[in-house]
Amino acid sequence: VRAIRHYHEVGLLAEPERRANGYKSYGVAHLVRVLRIKRLIGLGLSLAQIAELGDADEHPEEALRVLDAELAATIERLQRVRVELALILSQATPTDLPPQLGRAVAEVDLSATDRAFFVVFAQVVGPRALDAYAERLRAYSREPVITEFNRLPADADEQTRQELAERLVPFIEKLFADVPDRQNLLADAPRGVPFALNAINLAIHDLYNPAQIDVVRRMTS
Amino acid sequence: VRAIRHYHEVGLLAEPERRANGYKSYGVAHLVRVLRIKRLIGLGLSLAQIAELGDADEHPEEALRVLDAELAATIERLQRVRVELALILSQATPTDLPPQLGRAVAEVDLSATDRAFFVVFAQVVGPRALDAYAERLRAYSREPVITEFNRLPADADEQTRQELAERLVPFIEKLFADVPDRQNLLADAPRGVPFALNAINLAIHDLYNPAQIDVVRRMTS
DNA sequence: TTGCTCCTCACGTCACGTGAGGTGGC
C-alpha cells in the first residue's frame, strides 16, 4: 500500500478519483498498471526506467536487452566472489591478505607489526614478490636474528645496530639466493615500482622504531 | 575519500590525530583498517556487519557462511529472471501476461478492454484455466458474435441483449466442449476459487458497459 | 462507544555522492 502511494508521488500511477469520504477509488485500469509496474520491478527495472517506458503496453525490447546484459555481469561478479569466499572458508586464510601470503602467514604467526607491514606490502607489489615472500616466510620468521630485530629497543646504541645490520644482510642474501631474476622482483608491481618502493618506505617509517629503521637503512646503503 | 569520512562518522574507523593545520594524519594502522573494510565490502558485507566483527583480525567464518548462502540465493534468483527475460525477448511476448496467454494475445490483437480483462484474469486463475483460454483465444476473438458483444452500446434494448446472450451461450459451450474436467477449471486458482470469482466479477463490472454486464448476467443465470 | 480502515505528513534507511563555502600550503 505504501508502494502504491509512492508510485503516485513519483507520477508512475495516476491518482484515482476520491469517494465522498476522501478514500481513493481504484479501478481495473489502475490494477493493470500496478501489476505491470510490479512485474517490471521484479525483472529488475528501476522506477525511472519504468517511467521512461510510459504506460503504453509497448514491448520494452531495448531496455530488457540492456537489463539482461547487466544481470549477466552481476551474476558473473557474484560468482567470482563466491569462488573467493570458498577459498577463504576452505583454507581458513585471513581476509586481508591474498591467499598465498595468507596461508603462509597463518602458519607462522607473525607479530602484529609484521602483519600490518605485509598487508601494505601485498597491496603494492606484484604476484612475483608475493610468491617469493610467501615461500620464504617460514624460514624468515623462525630465524633468531629476525626475532632480535623485532625486539630491538628504540634506544639501542650504535654498535648494536651496526652489528645487527651486518648479521641480517647475509641472512636475507641467502634466503632469497635462489629466486630467479631477483633484481626485478618488483617489476610487476600493479601501481608501478616507484609507488611500491615509496609505500614500503612509508610503512617502515610508520611501523618500526627509530633504531629498527636505522638498521634497515644500514642494510640497504 | 568521502567513504573514509563516512567510516569515521559511523565509528568504523578511528579518526587520526590532526596536524597543526587541521589536516588528518593517517598512519599504516588506518590504512590496514581501511583495506580490511574495503575487502569485506567487496565480498558483500554491510558496514553494520563489519562493525560487529570488530577491528580484530579474527576470521569471520560464520558471517562469511551466511553471506555465501545469500549469494547463492541471489544468483539463483537472477538466473531465473534471466530465463524469464530470454523467454520474453525471444518470443516477443508482452510483459504483463504469462507466456502462454501472452503468445496467444500477441497473435489475435484483442481490444484494450479485453486485454485488461485478461491481465486481471491471469492473476487470479490457475494454469489450467490459463491454458484452456490460451488455446481457444484465436477462435474466440474471430467469432462475429464476440465482436458484436464488444461493440454492444451501453443503451442496447432488452431484446437485443437477450438475443445476444442466447447466441453467446452455445458458442461458449461449443468452444470449451472439449476441455477435460471443465467444471473445475478454476480449482487451481492460486488465491482460491471465491477470490478468483470475485475478482473476475469486479473486473467485468469495471470494464464493460451496463448492457454488456446485463448480457453476461443473462448468460450465467 | 469501540475497533477497524483509510488518510496525510514527515522522518528513517544505506553507503556514500555532490556541491557550498571556507582555509592552509606553495
Add this chain to the structure above:
DNA sequence: TTGCTCCTCACGTCACGTGAGGTGGC
C-alpha cells in the same frame, strides 16, 4: 596573487518502511 588540497556542514540518492496523529464507517 593564483591554483591546489584539505576541511566541515548539509542536502540528495532509491524505493519504499514506519510511526504520528487524525478521521470516517459499522
